Amino acid sequence: MFTLKLAWRYAFSRSNRHRSATIVIMLGIAVGMLAIIIMLSLMNSLQSDLLDQVKSIESFHIQVTFPANESDARTVDDIVAALRVTAGVDQVYPLVNTQVLIQNPATNKSTTARLRIIDSSIWKTENPFSERALMVRGSYPAPLHIATGTALATKLALVLGDSVTMTVLGAGKTVVLAPTTITVTASGVFRTGLPEFDSSTLITDLNPLVSTIGSKRIMYGLYLEDRYTDNSKAVVRSIAETFPSATIRTWQQVNSAFYSALTLEKVLMYLFLFFMFIILAVNMKNASSRLLHVKQRELAILRAVGARKSTATRVFLGQTIIITVLGESLGIIAGVYLGRYIGNVFSWLNSIQYLFTRRDNLLLAYPFTTEVKAMEVTLIAISVLVLSLGFTYLGCRRLFRKEPMEMLYHD
Secondary structure (H helix, E strand, O other): HHHHHHHHHHHHOOOOOHHHHHHHHHHHHHHHHHHHHHHHHHHHHHHHHHHHHHHHHHHHOOEOOHHHHHHHHOOHHHHHHHHHHOOEEEEEEEHHHHHHHEEEOOOOOEEEEEEEOOOOOOOOOOOOHHHHHHEEEEOOOOOEEEEEEEEHHHHHOOOOOOEEEEEEEEEEEOEEEEEEEEEEEEEEEEOOOOOHHOOHHHHEEOOOOOHHHHHHHHHEEEEEOOHOOOHHHHHHHHHHHOOOOOOOOOOHOHHHHHHHHHHHHHHHHHHHHHHHHHHHHHHHHHHHHHHHHHHHHHHHHHHHHOOOHHHHHHHHHHHHHHHHHHHHHHHHHHHHHHOOOOHHHHHHHHHHHHHHHOOOHHHHOOOOOOOOOOOHHHHHHHHHHHHHHHHHHHHHHHHHOOOOHHHHHHH
């Protein structure tokens, strides 16, 4: 208790002539913690949002495909029913993804796109897709009607009610695939938040186009219960036991290149964080050296009145713990609070820029959110504390090489 009281007095006593240096070091640790927390929470949130959009909109949680003979032997309804009763599976949607050439005769504009043929109930039931897909204009696609992404609708200059033609490769009589031209009506425009999806995708109802495309090309998109979304091994194993010939791919496998890129980005982020720690460690070493230098008079007095080296070391280690923990606490509180309102902060900065330039900043206008992970913050805080204690201990060892009178003489 005596050591703790003395450490607090050396750190923040009003009679302490070096109190300002202690406060500056504490604020420096707080600012460093604040910067690290904001950076990590922003990166975690961006990656988490992007992955949620990809696995919910683009690829489903699991995709199941069957060989041609399996598709012939079972009806679509039978397969859907069998998949739906699998433990961990929430919803099942049969779908076909195929490339098409689409043309708008009203504007004579054409482009290639990805046609997703899927049961229209996906728009009306509660699922990850309907939660993220917003119908901007028009209505959900009925049979022989299409909904297009916002960017694709702009590219084709589509107006609701326009008749457009699609050229698609369907099942042929004399050849495996033959081009077929289909006329459909533009009934809606949607936005998902995935620019690649919105700029390249048309969505229509499963019937009657599935007969034109061919039932053998049907795959099954599965949405899993929340606890299985990122750990789907048990679900995959159950489906494989029910359908030994099926090809089962998780959303990580379907988006392997994209997922690998995000994983690499995460590694690079931690590498950047490692270099930030090196910079922080150098600054903390300098701060510890400065603090011990200005406190060497107190250390010499302790030694002169008979305090042991271990007692003096505990006093200064206690002082380091107090300063570091207070600085980290301030940084964590400020980081969590600022992260909660980071969108408002960026919006305010964007309004300031707009006031002078009359232009919005794309980065500041983005609706940022933060995701603070307690484990990461705890590891960072412990690492900073260990570094502080290590530098303080080494500094005390170095000062103990001098005699007390020598330190008082040079003070």
